[in-house]
Each structure stands twice: as C-alpha cells, then as structure tokens.
Amino acid sequence: MTAHGRELGLGKDLIGLESLTGVQIEAILDTAEPFKEISERKIKKVPVLRGQTIVNLFLEPSTRTRISFEFAQKRLSADTVNISSAGSSVQKGETLVDTARNLEAMRIHMVVVRHGSSGAAKFLADRIPSNVINAGDGQHEHPTQALLDLLTIRDRFGAIAGRRVCIVGDILHSRVARSNIWGLLKCGADVAVCGPRTLIPAGIEELGVQRVGSIEEAIEWCDVLYVLRLQLERMEGGYVPSLREYNRVFGVSSERLGRAGDEMIVLHPGPMNRGVEIDSDVADGPRSVILPQVTNGVAVRMAVLYLLAGGRPELAEDAKVAGS
C-alpha cells in the first residue's frame, strides 16, 4: 500500500454493482480518468496488460460491448481471443461448466463473458480461478455499461450524488437498468423508473427506486433521462401493443423535452430504435450524451481490466508508461 493507497477489495471478479460500495464504484471511475487520454493519442497503446491473456466469451450476440472491450484490451496490450456462440463448442452442446474448465486448462488470466442467462457470470466465476468480468448476463447485470453511464453523468455534473435519474422503458428485461439502479443508488443519486406497467418488474420499489407514472412527469423531475432500448420481441410477448403505441405514450420527443430543466441530459445504452423509444432530434440533439457514453466505455473497461489484474487506482497514471 502506498500512502494514498486504498484497499479497494473488488475481489477476483466484476459480476455486478449490487455487491459493490459507493466508494468502490467511485474509485473505479477515478481509475478510468487517466485511461481516457490513451484513446486520444495517435498511437493508442500502452503496456499496462502486457502478457495478460484474456478470453472474450460472447455467448449472446453483441457488437458494441464486445468491440469496446476489445479496444480496451488491445490499447492495454493484452493478448485476446474471441469466442462467440455461433460455431463454437457451446453450440455443439458443451455445458458452461465444461467450457469454463477448458478455458482454464489453457491457463488464461481473465474471461469477459456475455451470456443469455442471469447468473451465468457468477456461475463461471465460482468455478474458475481466473478473473471474470460480466459483460451482461441475462436480465441480471451489465456492470461496465452502468459504470460508463455513471462516468458520463459525473463528467457532466461533477458528481452523481443528489442527481435525479429516471430510467425509462423496459425495466423488466433490462440488465442495464438493474446495474444502473444499484450504481446510482450507491453513489447517492435519486432513482426513478418509468414505463408501461407491463415492463416494470414486481417489487422494484423494494430496491430503493420510485415509480413515475408518465414520461412527462419523468422529464420534469429528472436531471438525467436514461432511455432504454425497447426490444422488438416485446411486442410478440404482448407487453406492449405496438411500436407506434409505445412511441405515442413513452417515446422521448423534443416536444416532450420542452418541459425539462436546462441542464437535463439524455442517455441511451444503444443500439437505438430511432422513432420508437427516442426520436432522432433528441438522439442527435444538444441534450444527448450518447456518443460520450461510448467513448467512456473504453476508458471504464480499461480501468476494470487494470484493477482486476491487480492494479491500484492511484498508480494508473504510472502504469501507462511502465506496465503494471
């Protein structure tokens, strides 16, 4: 420990934000700060994770998160291998526990896992000694997404504590919503959810959030409007009657934003359904921080990789030059 050292105590894995403290989360965000600059360089590579072997195990389709992790890993000089479900042994019927054991037998350092079942990341983490980073498990958590959202909010407002954040849309099926709820609450924000009652999960208030009835109320109340993607398959499930109806009742339009406070910002985890949950003039408008979110995603993931590899928050700046 250095004089300013903090025993972060993150443990071996990053499975979710539910088990972290506000101090730990803020420390991860602090660690992301020095990593932001790497992506702005002409030569975007530092030796922080030289010699680290990382497997990106994406057993559910993903473009943005996988690419963001890959950039973070490559810019930190890690050696990476990508596995996706199509054509892999998983598709041939291999169980997750066997996949885990086989990866481990190849002596890897870390696994970044995306999986369609809630709990799959923890399942993997409990069975292998490598570090496991959850890149989204079912409807449970997507911690690095929430961390990049938190960083984006902090960038704009200077602090997360005391801000009012309303998450709008399909809370029921959203791991992004769950991770954000935990992260925001632990960092001291006021959190509300808004959406069709069919897509608000049972007992959500017991998690410490309030429910807001209409999108108009939500917009008036909040500093941060977090718009979730409406999965098109929700129509088949009968949760909402049609996309048009959803847009009419819950769509975020510039007209509706007329009642927002001056500082209010709009976030979206992507990919967007323009004209469904968010209108184009909002997505591309002055309140939108959707692209800064994507940029922050790489920095936050670098920070998480660095910390789980044993790095210390206060030494991140030095590590960029010397390796960890």
Add this chain to the structure above:
Amino acid sequence: MSGSFLLAGGRVIDPSTGTDDVRDVLVREGRIETVARGVTGPEGIPRIEARGLVVAPGLIDVHVHLREPGAEHKETIRTGARSAAAGGFTTIWAMPNTDPPLDDPAAVGFVREEARRWARKGEGGARVSPVAAASLGLAGEQMTEIGGLVEAGAVAVTDDGHPIHDPALMRRLLEYTQSFGIPVLQHAENMALSAGGVMNEGAVATALGLRGIPNASEATVVARDIYLAELTGGHVHVQHVSTRQAVELIRLARERGARVSGEASPHHMALTEEAVCGYRTEAKMNPPLRSEADRLAVRQGLIDGVLECVATDHAPHHYEEKEREFDDAPFGIVGLETALAVCIGELVTPGDLPLFDLIERMSTAPARLMGIEGGTLRPGSRADLILFDPDEEWTVDPANFRSKSRNTPFGGWEVTGRVKRTIVGGETRYDEGG
C-alpha cells in the same frame, strides 16, 4: 418366525387411536397383534429394544417422483423406495410423469411389480403405489382408461408437472373418478401466467434478473378447481400448496364442505425465495419457494389442518443437470430422507405443532384422506411402522443419501430427529445400525 417380534418399551405415538404413551408392540406374521404395557410375547420371539425411541405408524408420502421408467440415472423404483424407507416412509405414491408416462395399465403394473420384485429379493424399501396419468401422454386432452389403471394398481390420477389446463377435462375427471373413489391430484399452475418463470415473482427475482412465477399462477387454478369440485362432488387434492392465497381458498372451500384437500411440502414450510440468492439451483423447484408471508401461511395451514398432510414432492435430478445456468436447471429437489427432521425442526421444536400431530400429518392423515391402508398401529393392521429418535441431532450430508440424487437445499443443515428403523409389513426395510 418371519415378521414376528416384540418392540419393547418405546413411546408409542398412534394418532389413529389417540395413543401417546410407553407401550410394547407385538407384531406377528406381519400384522400388529397387541399394543399394551408389559407384553412379554410368546416364548422365543425376537425382541427389539425401543426404549427412548418413538414407535409410530410408518410415514406416507403421496407425492414422490421415482423417475423409472425413463430417467434411471436420476432414481429408480428400487433406490427411491429405499430412500423412502431411510426417511421413515412405508408407503409412497409414485407420480406418472415418467418416460413413457404411466398412462396405460402395463406401465402402472410395472411400477407396482418392480417395487415388489426388489422387496422379494431382500432389497425393498417403502411400498410403492403408482399414481396414473389423468390424460393420455400427460397431454391434457384425452382422459386415460382410469378403470383399467385402477385395476392395475393405480391409487389416484394426476398429470403432475403438467397442470390440467382445460377446465372441461378437469370437470370430467372429477366426475369420472367418483366411480373408483379416487382423487384427482392437481399441480395447480397456470402455465400462461407462469410464462417461463423460474422462481417466485417479487423483489428477489427482480434483483436476480430471473423471470418470476406470480402467486396468482397457483391461486387462480386452485379457485377454479374448487368450483369444479363443488360442481361435481369429486375430490381434488392440491399438490404442494405454496401460496397464502391458495391456503385461504382451501380453508374457505373446506368450511363450505367442498371435497378439497391440500398438501404442504417441508421446503415450502422451511425456506423462502431468499434461498435462491446466488443462483442456487438446489433451491429451484416448482412451485417455487415463495415469500415469508407465504411460508408462514403454508406452515399455519398444516398446523390448522387446512392442509391435511405433508408431502415431499421428492424430485431427484442428476448433479450435472443441476450444475448449470439457473434458467436451464430442472425444477425439483429430493426430500424423502430429510422430511421428518426438517418438519420436526420447523414445527415441533419451536412448539407450534406437537410431535403427535406431526406424526398424524405424515401418516394417519394421508391414509384417511386418500382412503388407503396404513397410518395406524391398531391391532390387526399391517405392521407398517417406524422407530425414530425425536431428539437425536445430526447433520444432513447428501453423500449419505440412499437416493441416487443429491439435489437438496438442506445439505449441511443441523437437524433433529433421526429414523432408526423402518418396518414394512413386519419386515425391516431400513435399519440405521444394520
């Protein structure tokens, strides 16, 4: 003389006769001859010391999955019956959701005969009574040949695991079964409301990101079945009641005189949805573990007698089937070898149900409810009985189960009450020391 012995000096608890006192029990040729003090018995009769132990009618479990035919890697009729005997059960009802299902007389006859065959070879356990499928292929469409199934040994019908959805089929079943005096056992669940859920709906499921099964999924079917029982006069038995709403519905229906009964499982009385936290697949069963309010209601339902009996829903699964993502793991836990101790710890130790009443709920009540032999030590009755130490403390170690499977949420639990000997028809089928 085979099947003849004297059980000396035990505390005899026989709810059927109101007995709870130190007595000797004389068994001759597989039947109970005398229950009294100071019995010396005929010259040379084997004497089994029962001092300090409870002597009670053998336990009866009307809800057990033996997996044979079709899934013998999970359990067989032999291992399931022996597991039952180790848990103090002398009669178990085998559910028909096997592969193929027990929907024709040959399949029903096979289950009954297979249990008897192992018993003849000296490897028997509890008596096994097959429960037949209510509909062909458990498909919920066409009624099975219930007359023929009863002739082959079926004691009830059910589509357990596949709730009977069609109300018209349920009505016909409740009418038709009256010719044979057997109940329809219903796994009360509306599959459309359950919608692929894997645990109880509520804040815990929300935090875990797991799809929930609402209480209404059970309660709406129970309500419908109650009205159909009242319409027809048939007997509907609600399996593994898990919600406070269902307990309340059954309570009100019984007050009106409807032929509705229900069972409580040890796990629904001992555990809540919190047991799922950490994605523990050994706490995944259907109906799911519910909220604390539901747990208390089911427990109170059994205490009040609204739910007349305890049933385990013993559901063995191979470890590798449970060792997977929570969504993909099968529903169900084993329960035969922990039921008595878990119920003693949950109900008797805190002083909420006397041991006498627990024995009633686990033996005399199911026998009376289902109209079958057993649950009594009356002279002349079959010598189906158990000896157990109600105070012995032990630690549940699934590795020691007689069952082929180990999927229990009670592993490592410190429990009280240990079965010492299980006797079926005068023959010892389980002996802790033996």
